[in-house]
Amino acid sequence: MKKKLFWIAVGQFISACAYCQILNANDLVATGIGGLAAVINRLTGADVQMLLIFMALPIFIWSFFSYNKKQIFYAGFSYLMFTFYVGIVNRYLPPLQTDPIAAAVSGGLVGGIAGGIIMKQRVANGPESIVALYLKEKKGISIGTYYLILNTVVICSSIIYGNVTMIIYSLICTFVQSAVTDKLIIGFEKYYNVSIMSDQYLEITQFIQDELKRGATFIQGMDTSNVKKKMLIQSVLNQQELIAIRDYVKSFHDDSFICASRSNSIIGRGFDVE
Structure with a gap:
């Protein structure tokens, strides 16, 4: 638990730096809720830190009586850290003002790293996450749909103070942030679910086990072109291993067949993608 709280605190400090020093400093x-607070701040001049607190308070009060207490605890701690760090960063760290494209990319990169660190802890990271989980479990609304609607409304609300161009840069920032977060959670290694139909199934399986150090599964199949029984080999390989098995199977110069599809979720020994 202490380790999880530590990484949440680290992630939220990075998130607060991206929010204050890059996004808000460059009108992205x-x-x-952070985006909505920034919009209200630009319209009214109200303190961002206080806006964050008052806007989230009703959600936490509602969720306390309506939802999982463990998730509320982590979401509350996570949001408390972010709000606390926003005050610290705004007061002691200078804004990093740059051109909009650089701000969008760097803000998305830093925010994505923060999001990846927090989401790896598998907890709700704020009031928006609690609502998202509640709608998914109780109303059947997907988390992706919820965030798409919420973030579109928040980002487009900046048109109120006449900054139409910044909407585009804000959307670019959101895309970069989402991509970076996904990479940190899923991992940078690409894995493939590989199916091989060949008469040389024993040799190929031996190569997979001895040279690639991977497991393989046999499934009995039939080649409909000549109505001949063949053994289908299935294995999960990374990109380099896929190239190696492709070249090995091609060396037989027969009618062996390989089909590979990208796999984004692998759980088990020998793989670090979840």
């Missing part, structure tokens, strides 16, 4: 709109 963040997603979620």
